[in-house]
Amino acid sequence: RLNxxxxxxxxxxxKDIAFKLFNDPQYEIYSKLFKSWSGTIHTSLYEPNxxxxxxxxxxxxxxxxxxxxxxxxxxxxxxxxxxxxxxxxLT
Numbered sequence: 001r002l003n004x005x006x007x008x009x010x011x012x013x014x015k016d017i018a019f020k021l022f023n024d025p026q027y028e029i030y031s032k033l034f035k036s037w038s039g040t041i042h043t044s045l046y047e048p049n050x051x052x053x054x055x056x057x058x059x060x061x062x063x064x065x066x067x068x069x070x071x072x073x074x075x076x077x078x079x080x081x082x083x084x085x086x087x088x089x090l091t
Contacts, residue, residue: 001029015054019045025059032059034088041086057084 008021008029021027023043030040045054045063051072054063061084071077 001031004029015045015047019043019054019056019063023056023059023061023063030059032087034086034090039086039088042082042084055082057082058086 004027005021008027009018013021022029022040022045024030025032030043031038033039040059041057043054043056043061043063047053051067051069053066053068055066056063064079064082066077066079067075
């Protein structure tokens with residue numbers, strides 16, 4: 001999948017496009033190979049300068065944003081759980 005990432009991105013690819021590339025099966029980076037234990041369960045994006053993280057479960061999911069900078073300062077996270085759907089009959 002690394003070659004697909006390299007071929008579909010440029011140094012100016014923004015975070016929204018990058019997240020979509022990794023979370024949408026049409027770009028062939030997100031994997032549905034769950035039976036061989038190599039399927040994509042979650043997609044995440046980290047912004048080291050702001051300490052913001054995005055997380056989504058399953059394909060074509062809208063990411064949840066987590067502000068780790070605020071959490072490190074003692075503020076509570078604004079989420080209790082993640083919701084998503086994994087396209088597999090495996091449990």
